[in-house]
Amino acid sequence: MVDEMGVLSDMLKTNEYEFWFVAGSQHLYGEEQLRNVARDTEAIVNKLNESGKLPYKVVCKGVMTTAEGITQFMKDVNYNDNVAGVITWMHTFSPAKNWIRGTKLLQKPLLHLATQYLDNIPYATIDFDYMNLNQSAHGDREYGYLNARLGLNNKIVYGYWEDEEVIQEVADWQDVAVAYNESFHIRVCRFGDTMRDVAVTEGDKVEAQIRMGWTVDYYPIAELVAEIEKVSDGDVEKEYQKLQQDYELNVGNNAQDKFEHSVRYQLKQYLGIRSFLDKKGYNAFCTNFQDLAGMEQLPGLAAQLLMRDGYGFAAEGDWKTAALTRLLKIMAHNDRTVFMEDYTLDLRKGHEAILGAHMLEVDPTIASDKPKVEVHPLDIGDKEDPARLVFSGMEGDAVDVTIADFRHGFRMISYPVDCRKPEAETPHLPVAKQLWTPKVGLKKGSTEWIKAGGGHHTVLSFRLKEEQIHDLAVMLGMELVEIQ
Ligand code: MN
Numbered sequence: 001m002v003d004e005m006g007v008l009s010d011m012l013k014t015n016e017y018e019f020w021f022v023a024g025s026q027h028l029y030g031e032e033q034l035r036n037v038a039r040d041t042e043a044i045v046n047k048l049n050e051s052g053k054l055p056y057k058v059v060c061k062g063v064m065t066t067a068e069g070i071t072q073f074m075k076d077v078n079y080n081d082n083v084a085g086v087i088t089w090m091h092t093f094s095p096a097k098n099w100i101r102g103t104k105l106l107q108k109p110l111l112h113l114a115t116q117y118l119d120n121i122p123y124a125t126i127d128f129d130y131m132n133l134n135q136s137a138h139g140d141r142e143y144g145y146l147n148a149r150l151g152l153n154n155k156i157v158y159g160y161w162e163d164e165e166v167i168q169e170v171a172d173w174q175d176v177a178v179a180y181n182e183s184f185h186i187r188v189c190r191f192g193d194t195m196r197d198v199a200v201t202e203g204d205k206v207e208a209q210i211r212m213g214w215t216v217d218y219y220p221i222a223e224l225v226a227e228i229e230k231v232s233d234g235d236v237e238k239e240y241q242k243l244q245q246d247y248e249l250n251v252g253n254n255a256q257d258k259f260e261h262s263v264r265y266q267l268k269q270y271l272g273i274r275s276f277l278d279k280k281g282y283n284a285f286c287t288n289f290q291d292l293a294g295m296e297q298l299p300g301l302a303a304q305l306l307m308r309d310g311y312g313f314a315a316e317g318d319w320k321t322a323a324l325t326r327l328l329k330i331m332a333h334n335d336r337t338v339f340m341e342d343y344t345l346d347l348r349k350g351h352e353a354i355l356g357a358h359m360l361e362v363d364p365t366i367a368s369d370k371p372k373v374e375v376h377p378l379d380i381g382d383k384e385d386p387a388r389l390v391f392s393g394m395e396g397d398a399v400d401v402t403i404a405d406f407r408h409g410f411r412m413i414s415y416p417v418d419c420r421k422p423e424a425e426t427p428h429l430p431v432a433k434q435l436w437t438p439k440v441g442l443k444k445g446s447t448e449w450i451k452a453g454g455g456h457h458t459v460l461s462f463r464l465k466e467e468q469i470h471d472l473a474v475m476l477g478m479e480l481v482e483i484q
Pocket of ligand 1: 358457
Protein backbone atom coordinates (compact mmCIF):
# COMPACT_ATOMS: atom_id res chain seq x y z
CA MET A 1 0.00 0.00 0.00
CA VAL A 2 2.98 2.31 0.47
CA ASP A 3 3.63 2.19 -3.26
CA GLU A 4 0.00 2.75 -3.96
CA MET A 5 -0.12 5.77 -1.67
CA GLY A 6 3.02 7.07 -3.34
CA VAL A 7 1.40 6.94 -6.75
CA LEU A 8 -1.74 8.44 -5.32
CA SER A 9 -0.10 11.46 -3.75
CA ASP A 10 1.97 12.02 -6.91
CA MET A 11 -1.10 12.03 -9.05
CA LEU A 12 -3.02 14.39 -6.79
CA LYS A 13 -0.06 16.69 -6.41
CA THR A 14 -1.19 20.27 -6.73
CA ASN A 15 0.47 23.59 -5.92
CA GLU A 16 1.63 24.09 -2.33
CA TYR A 17 -1.50 26.04 -1.66
CA GLU A 18 -1.94 28.53 1.16
CA PHE A 19 -4.59 31.05 2.20
CA TRP A 20 -3.93 34.67 3.05
CA PHE A 21 -5.62 36.11 6.13
CA VAL A 22 -6.14 39.83 6.75
CA ALA A 23 -7.98 41.89 9.33
CA GLY A 24 -9.87 45.03 8.40
CA SER A 25 -9.47 48.19 10.46
CA GLN A 26 -8.91 51.96 10.15
CA HIS A 27 -6.73 54.68 11.70
CA LEU A 28 -9.51 56.27 13.79
CA TYR A 29 -8.52 54.57 17.04
CA GLY A 30 -4.75 55.27 17.05
CA GLU A 31 -1.59 53.28 16.41
CA GLU A 32 -1.75 51.33 19.65
CA GLN A 33 -5.12 49.83 18.72
CA LEU A 34 -3.80 48.89 15.27
CA ARG A 35 -0.95 47.04 16.98
CA ASN A 36 -3.54 45.24 19.10
CA VAL A 37 -5.50 44.31 15.99
CA ALA A 38 -2.31 42.91 14.43
CA ARG A 39 -1.51 40.94 17.61
CA ASP A 40 -5.00 39.40 17.82
CA THR A 41 -5.02 38.56 14.12
CA GLU A 42 -1.79 36.65 14.51
CA ALA A 43 -3.19 34.80 17.50
CA ILE A 44 -6.20 33.66 15.48
CA VAL A 45 -4.07 32.55 12.51
CA ASN A 46 -1.71 30.63 14.80
CA LYS A 47 -4.61 28.90 16.49
CA LEU A 48 -6.15 27.92 13.14
CA ASN A 49 -2.86 26.44 11.95
CA GLU A 50 -2.18 24.68 15.24
CA SER A 51 -5.64 23.10 15.29
CA GLY A 52 -4.36 20.45 12.90
CA LYS A 53 -7.78 20.51 11.24
CA LEU A 54 -6.98 22.74 8.29
CA PRO A 55 -5.85 20.93 5.13
CA TYR A 56 -3.94 24.05 3.98
CA LYS A 57 -1.84 26.63 5.80
CA VAL A 58 -3.18 30.08 6.64
CA VAL A 59 -0.68 32.93 6.32
CA CYS A 60 -1.17 36.08 8.36
CA LYS A 61 -0.85 39.16 6.12
CA GLY A 62 -1.62 41.71 8.83
CA VAL A 63 -4.06 44.61 9.02
CA MET A 64 -5.65 46.47 6.11
CA THR A 65 -6.62 50.10 6.65
CA THR A 66 -6.60 51.89 3.29
CA ALA A 67 -8.12 51.44 -0.17
CA GLU A 68 -4.64 51.50 -1.72
CA GLY A 69 -3.33 48.79 0.61
CA ILE A 70 -6.37 46.58 0.11
CA THR A 71 -6.22 46.95 -3.68
CA GLN A 72 -2.53 46.04 -3.77
CA PHE A 73 -3.17 43.07 -1.48
CA MET A 74 -5.87 41.67 -3.77
CA LYS A 75 -3.63 42.12 -6.84
CA ASP A 76 -0.89 40.16 -5.08
CA VAL A 77 -3.39 37.39 -4.26
CA ASN A 78 -4.43 37.14 -7.91
CA TYR A 79 -0.91 36.83 -9.24
CA ASN A 80 0.48 34.44 -6.66
CA ASP A 81 -0.29 30.93 -7.91
CA ASN A 82 0.21 29.40 -4.45
CA VAL A 83 -2.55 31.48 -2.90
CA ALA A 84 -5.87 29.66 -3.21
CA GLY A 85 -8.03 32.26 -1.52
CA VAL A 86 -8.48 35.04 1.03
CA ILE A 87 -9.87 35.00 4.57
CA THR A 88 -10.95 38.36 6.01
CA TRP A 89 -11.89 39.34 9.55
CA MET A 90 -13.27 42.67 10.72
CA HIS A 91 -11.78 43.17 14.19
CA THR A 92 -12.82 46.81 14.18
CA PHE A 93 -15.07 48.82 11.92
CA SER A 94 -13.38 48.98 8.50
CA PRO A 95 -15.16 51.45 6.22
CA ALA A 96 -16.20 49.27 3.30
CA LYS A 97 -15.71 51.86 0.55
CA ASN A 98 -12.00 51.07 1.08
CA TRP A 99 -12.68 47.48 0.02
CA ILE A 100 -14.56 48.19 -3.23
CA ARG A 101 -11.71 48.36 -5.74
CA GLY A 102 -9.69 45.49 -4.30
CA THR A 103 -12.68 43.20 -3.84
CA LYS A 104 -13.81 43.85 -7.40
CA LEU A 105 -10.36 42.86 -8.65
CA LEU A 106 -10.16 39.68 -6.55
CA GLN A 107 -10.33 36.59 -8.77
CA LYS A 108 -10.08 33.95 -6.06
CA PRO A 109 -12.45 32.57 -3.40
CA LEU A 110 -13.18 34.78 -0.40
CA LEU A 111 -14.19 33.69 3.09
CA HIS A 112 -15.44 36.27 5.56
CA LEU A 113 -14.76 34.94 9.04
CA ALA A 114 -17.42 36.72 11.07
CA THR A 115 -16.05 36.26 14.56
CA GLN A 116 -15.08 38.26 17.65
CA TYR A 117 -11.79 38.03 19.55
CA LEU A 118 -13.52 37.26 22.88
CA ASP A 119 -16.40 34.83 22.93
CA ASN A 120 -18.23 36.73 25.69
CA ILE A 121 -19.26 40.19 26.84
CA PRO A 122 -16.84 41.13 29.69
CA TYR A 123 -19.50 42.92 31.73
CA ALA A 124 -17.28 43.79 34.68
CA THR A 125 -14.43 45.36 32.69
CA ILE A 126 -15.91 46.48 29.37
CA ASP A 127 -15.17 50.17 28.60
CA PHE A 128 -14.58 52.43 25.60
CA ASP A 129 -11.02 51.18 25.12
CA TYR A 130 -12.43 47.71 24.76
CA MET A 131 -15.05 49.00 22.33
CA ASN A 132 -12.45 50.85 20.22
CA LEU A 133 -10.80 47.50 19.56
CA ASN A 134 -13.66 45.01 19.48
CA GLN A 135 -16.21 46.04 16.86
CA SER A 136 -16.89 42.84 14.94
CA ALA A 137 -20.59 43.04 15.74
CA HIS A 138 -21.00 46.13 13.55
CA GLY A 139 -17.79 45.79 11.51
CA ASP A 140 -19.03 42.50 10.02
CA ARG A 141 -22.27 44.15 8.91
CA GLU A 142 -20.53 47.06 7.20
CA TYR A 143 -18.19 44.68 5.33
CA GLY A 144 -20.96 42.22 4.51
CA TYR A 145 -23.09 44.96 2.99
CA LEU A 146 -20.41 45.73 0.44
CA ASN A 147 -19.91 42.08 -0.55
CA ALA A 148 -23.67 41.62 -0.87
CA ARG A 149 -23.92 44.78 -2.97
CA LEU A 150 -21.14 43.53 -5.24
CA GLY A 151 -23.07 40.26 -5.63
CA LEU A 152 -19.99 38.37 -4.51
CA ASN A 153 -21.70 35.29 -3.01
CA ASN A 154 -18.60 34.85 -0.86
CA LYS A 155 -18.50 32.31 1.96
CA ILE A 156 -19.41 33.57 5.43
CA VAL A 157 -18.38 31.49 8.43
CA TYR A 158 -19.99 32.83 11.60
CA GLY A 159 -19.12 31.91 15.16
CA TYR A 160 -16.30 31.78 17.67
CA TRP A 161 -12.94 31.19 15.97
CA GLU A 162 -11.82 28.57 18.50
CA ASP A 163 -14.95 26.44 18.15
CA GLU A 164 -14.33 23.12 16.44
CA GLU A 165 -17.38 23.58 14.24
CA VAL A 166 -16.12 26.96 12.98
CA ILE A 167 -12.64 25.61 12.27
CA GLN A 168 -14.18 22.64 10.44
CA GLU A 169 -16.23 24.98 8.27
CA VAL A 170 -13.06 26.87 7.33
CA ALA A 171 -11.35 23.54 6.58
CA ASP A 172 -14.22 22.35 4.37
CA TRP A 173 -14.20 25.63 2.48
CA GLN A 174 -10.42 25.44 1.94
CA ASP A 175 -10.88 22.11 0.14
CA VAL A 176 -13.51 23.67 -2.12
CA ALA A 177 -11.36 26.73 -2.81
CA VAL A 178 -8.38 24.57 -3.78
CA ALA A 179 -10.61 22.48 -6.06
CA TYR A 180 -11.82 25.72 -7.67
CA ASN A 181 -8.23 26.80 -8.33
CA GLU A 182 -7.36 23.35 -9.65
CA SER A 183 -10.39 23.31 -11.92
CA PHE A 184 -8.42 25.53 -14.29
CA HIS A 185 -5.74 22.81 -14.53
CA ILE A 186 -8.10 19.94 -15.36
CA ARG A 187 -7.22 18.40 -18.70
CA VAL A 188 -9.41 15.64 -20.06
CA CYS A 189 -8.14 13.29 -22.77
CA ARG A 190 -10.96 11.78 -24.83
CA PHE A 191 -10.15 8.45 -26.42
CA GLY A 192 -13.00 8.29 -28.89
CA ASP A 193 -16.11 10.46 -29.06
CA THR A 194 -19.20 10.24 -26.88
CA MET A 195 -21.31 7.11 -27.31
CA ARG A 196 -23.39 7.22 -30.47
CA ASP A 197 -26.89 8.71 -30.17
CA VAL A 198 -26.56 9.50 -26.46
CA ALA A 199 -27.64 13.02 -25.43
CA VAL A 200 -26.80 13.57 -21.76
CA THR A 201 -23.07 12.95 -22.13
CA GLU A 202 -22.79 15.70 -24.77
CA GLY A 203 -21.80 19.25 -23.99
CA ASP A 204 -20.13 22.46 -25.06
CA LYS A 205 -16.38 22.02 -24.58
CA VAL A 206 -15.57 25.65 -25.27
CA GLU A 207 -18.07 26.79 -22.64
CA ALA A 208 -16.62 24.24 -20.19
CA GLN A 209 -13.22 25.86 -20.64
CA ILE A 210 -14.63 29.37 -20.28
CA ARG A 211 -16.66 28.53 -17.16
CA MET A 212 -14.68 25.82 -15.39
CA GLY A 213 -11.26 26.04 -17.01
CA TRP A 214 -11.41 22.46 -18.32
CA THR A 215 -9.31 21.58 -21.36
CA VAL A 216 -11.05 18.75 -23.24
CA ASP A 217 -9.09 17.22 -26.14
CA TYR A 218 -9.52 14.28 -28.48
CA TYR A 219 -6.87 11.69 -29.39
CA PRO A 220 -7.32 8.82 -31.84
CA ILE A 221 -7.39 5.42 -30.17
CA ALA A 222 -4.58 4.28 -32.52
CA GLU A 223 -2.14 6.63 -30.78
CA LEU A 224 -3.06 5.16 -27.41
CA VAL A 225 -2.73 1.61 -28.75
CA ALA A 226 0.80 2.44 -29.92
CA GLU A 227 1.68 3.66 -26.40
CA ILE A 228 0.16 0.53 -24.81
CA GLU A 229 2.19 -1.70 -27.15
CA LYS A 230 5.38 0.01 -25.95
CA VAL A 231 4.87 -1.16 -22.34
CA SER A 232 7.50 -3.77 -21.44
CA ASP A 233 6.72 -7.25 -20.12
CA GLY A 234 8.99 -6.50 -17.15
CA ASP A 235 6.89 -3.49 -16.11
CA VAL A 236 3.69 -5.52 -16.49
CA GLU A 237 5.20 -8.26 -14.33
CA LYS A 238 6.00 -5.76 -11.55
CA GLU A 239 2.40 -4.55 -11.58
CA TYR A 240 1.16 -8.15 -11.54
CA GLN A 241 3.13 -8.77 -8.34
CA LYS A 242 1.66 -5.62 -6.76
CA LEU A 243 -1.82 -6.65 -7.82
CA GLN A 244 -1.40 -9.98 -6.05
CA GLN A 245 -0.49 -8.13 -2.85
CA ASP A 246 -3.32 -5.60 -2.96
CA TYR A 247 -6.16 -7.76 -4.26
CA GLU A 248 -7.34 -11.34 -4.46
CA LEU A 249 -6.87 -13.01 -7.83
CA ASN A 250 -9.87 -15.20 -8.53
CA VAL A 251 -9.29 -17.41 -11.56
CA GLY A 252 -12.82 -18.87 -11.40
CA ASN A 253 -13.82 -21.01 -14.39
CA ASN A 254 -11.12 -19.57 -16.63
CA ALA A 255 -8.10 -21.52 -17.80
CA GLN A 256 -5.11 -20.21 -15.83
CA ASP A 257 -3.30 -18.92 -18.93
CA LYS A 258 -6.38 -17.14 -20.25
CA PHE A 259 -6.93 -15.49 -16.86
CA GLU A 260 -3.33 -14.36 -16.57
CA HIS A 261 -3.26 -13.07 -20.13
CA SER A 262 -6.42 -11.05 -19.57
CA VAL A 263 -5.12 -9.51 -16.34
CA ARG A 264 -1.69 -8.78 -17.83
CA TYR A 265 -3.29 -7.11 -20.84
CA GLN A 266 -5.28 -4.82 -18.51
CA LEU A 267 -2.07 -3.95 -16.65
CA LYS A 268 -0.44 -3.15 -19.96
CA GLN A 269 -3.38 -0.84 -20.72
CA TYR A 270 -3.06 0.69 -17.24
CA LEU A 271 0.62 1.53 -17.73
CA GLY A 272 0.12 2.61 -21.35
CA ILE A 273 -2.78 4.95 -20.61
CA ARG A 274 -0.93 6.40 -17.61
CA SER A 275 2.17 7.04 -19.64
CA PHE A 276 0.14 8.61 -22.47
CA LEU A 277 -1.68 10.94 -20.06
CA ASP A 278 1.42 11.89 -18.08
CA LYS A 279 3.52 12.66 -21.16
CA LYS A 280 0.85 14.98 -22.51
CA GLY A 281 -0.17 16.49 -19.16
CA TYR A 282 -3.69 15.08 -18.86
CA ASN A 283 -5.20 14.20 -15.48
CA ALA A 284 -8.55 12.79 -16.60
CA PHE A 285 -9.72 10.64 -19.50
CA CYS A 286 -12.67 8.86 -20.99
CA THR A 287 -13.07 5.79 -23.14
CA ASN A 288 -15.90 4.50 -25.34
CA PHE A 289 -16.59 0.80 -25.84
CA GLN A 290 -17.60 1.62 -29.44
CA ASP A 291 -14.09 2.78 -30.23
CA LEU A 292 -11.57 0.08 -29.28
CA ALA A 293 -9.92 -0.70 -32.61
CA GLY A 294 -6.54 -2.32 -32.00
CA MET A 295 -7.32 -3.19 -28.35
CA GLU A 296 -7.97 -6.67 -27.08
CA GLN A 297 -10.24 -5.57 -24.24
CA LEU A 298 -12.27 -2.61 -23.01
CA PRO A 299 -10.12 -1.03 -20.25
CA GLY A 300 -11.77 -2.31 -17.05
CA LEU A 301 -9.20 -3.10 -14.37
CA ALA A 302 -6.99 -0.52 -16.12
CA ALA A 303 -9.54 2.27 -15.63
CA GLN A 304 -10.20 1.15 -12.05
CA LEU A 305 -6.52 1.36 -11.11
CA LEU A 306 -6.16 4.78 -12.72
CA MET A 307 -9.16 6.10 -10.76
CA ARG A 308 -7.67 4.66 -7.59
CA ASP A 309 -4.51 6.63 -8.37
CA GLY A 310 -6.48 9.89 -8.63
CA TYR A 311 -7.10 10.31 -12.37
CA GLY A 312 -10.54 11.50 -13.42
CA PHE A 313 -12.49 9.04 -15.53
CA ALA A 314 -15.89 8.40 -17.02
CA ALA A 315 -17.07 5.89 -19.59
CA GLU A 316 -18.88 6.26 -22.93
CA GLY A 317 -16.93 9.40 -23.78
CA ASP A 318 -18.52 11.32 -20.91
CA TRP A 319 -15.87 14.03 -20.53
CA LYS A 320 -18.02 16.17 -18.19
CA THR A 321 -18.19 13.41 -15.59
CA ALA A 322 -14.50 12.57 -16.12
CA ALA A 323 -13.60 16.18 -15.28
CA LEU A 324 -16.03 16.26 -12.35
CA THR A 325 -14.51 13.05 -10.98
CA ARG A 326 -11.04 14.61 -11.06
CA LEU A 327 -12.33 17.87 -9.53
CA LEU A 328 -14.12 16.18 -6.64
CA LYS A 329 -11.22 13.78 -6.05
CA ILE A 330 -8.99 16.82 -5.48
CA MET A 331 -11.59 18.34 -3.14
CA ALA A 332 -11.80 15.03 -1.22
CA HIS A 333 -8.06 14.25 -1.23
CA ASN A 334 -9.01 11.15 -3.26
CA ASP A 335 -10.86 9.79 -0.26
CA ARG A 336 -13.82 7.56 -1.34
CA THR A 337 -14.93 9.81 -4.21
CA VAL A 338 -15.80 7.87 -7.34
CA PHE A 339 -17.32 7.73 -10.81
CA MET A 340 -20.70 5.97 -10.55
CA GLU A 341 -23.75 5.07 -12.58
CA ASP A 342 -27.39 4.46 -11.63
CA TYR A 343 -27.50 0.81 -12.67
CA THR A 344 -30.72 -0.83 -11.47
CA LEU A 345 -33.50 -0.18 -8.93
CA ASP A 346 -35.23 -1.74 -5.95
CA LEU A 347 -38.72 -0.21 -5.94
CA ARG A 348 -40.23 -2.41 -3.21
CA LYS A 349 -41.62 -0.61 -0.16
CA GLY A 350 -39.04 -0.63 2.60
CA HIS A 351 -36.22 -1.55 0.24
CA GLU A 352 -36.23 1.54 -2.01
CA ALA A 353 -32.74 1.93 -3.42
CA ILE A 354 -30.55 2.50 -6.44
CA LEU A 355 -27.88 -0.08 -7.14
CA GLY A 356 -24.90 1.79 -8.52
CA ALA A 357 -22.28 0.08 -10.63
CA HIS A 358 -20.93 0.13 -14.16
CA MET A 359 -20.07 -2.51 -16.72
CA LEU A 360 -16.54 -2.64 -15.29
CA GLU A 361 -15.26 0.73 -14.27
CA VAL A 362 -15.97 1.20 -10.55
CA ASP A 363 -13.27 2.81 -8.40
CA PRO A 364 -11.93 0.44 -5.70
CA THR A 365 -11.42 3.24 -3.14
CA ILE A 366 -15.01 2.55 -1.94
CA ALA A 367 -14.50 -1.19 -1.45
CA SER A 368 -15.61 -2.54 1.93
CA ASP A 369 -14.12 -5.96 1.24
CA LYS A 370 -10.88 -7.01 -0.46
CA PRO A 371 -11.54 -6.57 -4.20
CA LYS A 372 -11.23 -9.68 -6.36
CA VAL A 373 -9.64 -9.60 -9.79
CA GLU A 374 -11.93 -11.60 -12.09
CA VAL A 375 -12.23 -12.30 -15.81
CA HIS A 376 -15.68 -12.63 -17.39
CA PRO A 377 -17.22 -12.03 -20.81
CA LEU A 378 -18.70 -8.62 -21.65
CA ASP A 379 -21.65 -8.78 -23.99
CA ILE A 380 -20.98 -5.47 -25.68
CA GLY A 381 -17.94 -4.06 -27.46
CA ASP A 382 -17.18 -7.34 -29.24
CA LYS A 383 -13.78 -7.80 -27.59
CA GLU A 384 -12.05 -10.40 -25.41
CA ASP A 385 -13.20 -11.07 -21.84
CA PRO A 386 -11.93 -8.16 -19.73
CA ALA A 387 -10.41 -8.39 -16.25
CA ARG A 388 -12.02 -6.21 -13.61
CA LEU A 389 -12.11 -5.69 -9.84
CA VAL A 390 -15.25 -7.03 -8.17
CA PHE A 391 -16.22 -5.78 -4.68
CA SER A 392 -19.00 -4.44 -2.49
CA GLY A 393 -19.32 -0.75 -1.65
CA MET A 394 -19.59 0.90 1.76
CA GLU A 395 -22.09 2.04 4.34
CA GLY A 396 -22.47 5.67 5.36
CA ASP A 397 -23.53 9.17 4.38
CA ALA A 398 -22.53 10.36 0.92
CA VAL A 399 -23.39 12.90 -1.76
CA ASP A 400 -24.15 12.11 -5.38
CA VAL A 401 -23.46 14.78 -8.01
CA THR A 402 -23.74 15.25 -11.76
CA ILE A 403 -23.42 18.03 -14.34
CA ALA A 404 -25.69 18.41 -17.34
CA ASP A 405 -25.28 20.93 -20.14
CA PHE A 406 -28.24 23.01 -21.26
CA ARG A 407 -28.34 25.60 -23.96
CA HIS A 408 -28.17 28.38 -21.33
CA GLY A 409 -25.30 26.83 -19.36
CA PHE A 410 -24.19 23.99 -17.13
CA ARG A 411 -26.34 22.76 -14.26
CA MET A 412 -25.03 20.85 -11.27
CA ILE A 413 -27.51 18.47 -9.65
CA SER A 414 -26.90 16.80 -6.31
CA TYR A 415 -28.47 15.05 -3.36
CA PRO A 416 -27.27 13.60 -0.07
CA VAL A 417 -27.69 9.82 0.03
CA ASP A 418 -27.62 6.96 2.54
CA CYS A 419 -25.27 4.25 1.31
CA ARG A 420 -25.27 0.61 2.22
CA LYS A 421 -24.03 -2.69 0.90
CA PRO A 422 -26.10 -4.63 -1.64
CA GLU A 423 -28.65 -6.89 0.07
CA ALA A 424 -27.26 -10.05 -1.53
CA GLU A 425 -24.53 -11.37 -3.80
CA THR A 426 -25.08 -11.19 -7.58
CA PRO A 427 -23.33 -14.34 -8.82
CA HIS A 428 -24.30 -13.67 -12.44
CA LEU A 429 -23.38 -9.96 -12.43
CA PRO A 430 -19.63 -9.88 -11.71
CA VAL A 431 -19.10 -6.13 -11.22
CA ALA A 432 -18.40 -3.84 -8.25
CA LYS A 433 -21.60 -2.55 -6.66
CA GLN A 434 -22.82 0.18 -4.29
CA LEU A 435 -26.37 0.59 -2.97
CA TRP A 436 -27.84 3.98 -1.98
CA THR A 437 -31.09 5.81 -1.29
CA PRO A 438 -31.51 9.59 -1.58
CA LYS A 439 -32.06 11.08 1.89
CA VAL A 440 -35.31 12.64 0.68
CA GLY A 441 -36.47 9.17 -0.37
CA LEU A 442 -36.11 7.34 -3.66
CA LYS A 443 -39.41 8.55 -5.10
CA LYS A 444 -38.89 12.26 -4.42
CA GLY A 445 -35.14 12.19 -5.02
CA SER A 446 -35.33 10.46 -8.36
CA THR A 447 -38.34 12.46 -9.54
CA GLU A 448 -36.54 15.74 -8.84
CA TRP A 449 -33.29 14.43 -10.39
CA ILE A 450 -35.05 13.39 -13.59
CA LYS A 451 -37.02 16.64 -13.70
CA ALA A 452 -33.79 18.63 -13.40
CA GLY A 453 -32.29 16.65 -16.30
CA GLY A 454 -29.58 14.92 -14.27
CA GLY A 455 -27.94 12.02 -16.12
CA HIS A 456 -27.06 8.51 -15.00
CA HIS A 457 -23.32 9.16 -14.70
CA THR A 458 -22.43 10.73 -11.36
CA VAL A 459 -19.69 11.22 -8.82
CA LEU A 460 -20.45 9.64 -5.45
CA SER A 461 -18.45 10.85 -2.44
CA PHE A 462 -18.36 9.61 1.13
CA ARG A 463 -15.98 12.42 2.08
CA LEU A 464 -17.66 15.54 0.73
CA LYS A 465 -20.61 17.37 2.26
CA GLU A 466 -23.60 18.85 0.48
CA GLU A 467 -22.51 22.29 1.72
CA GLN A 468 -19.20 21.88 -0.13
CA ILE A 469 -20.97 20.97 -3.37
CA HIS A 470 -23.09 24.09 -2.87
CA ASP A 471 -19.99 26.24 -2.30
CA LEU A 472 -18.30 24.79 -5.37
CA ALA A 473 -21.27 25.59 -7.60
CA VAL A 474 -21.31 29.14 -6.22
CA MET A 475 -17.57 29.60 -6.88
CA LEU A 476 -17.94 28.27 -10.43
CA GLY A 477 -21.00 30.45 -10.98
CA MET A 478 -22.94 27.33 -11.96
CA GLU A 479 -26.65 26.72 -11.49
CA LEU A 480 -27.20 24.14 -8.76
CA VAL A 481 -30.25 21.99 -8.10
CA GLU A 482 -29.91 20.63 -4.57
CA ILE A 483 -32.41 17.91 -3.80
CA GLN A 484 -32.73 17.80 -0.01
MN1 MN B 1 -22.24 4.33 -18.39
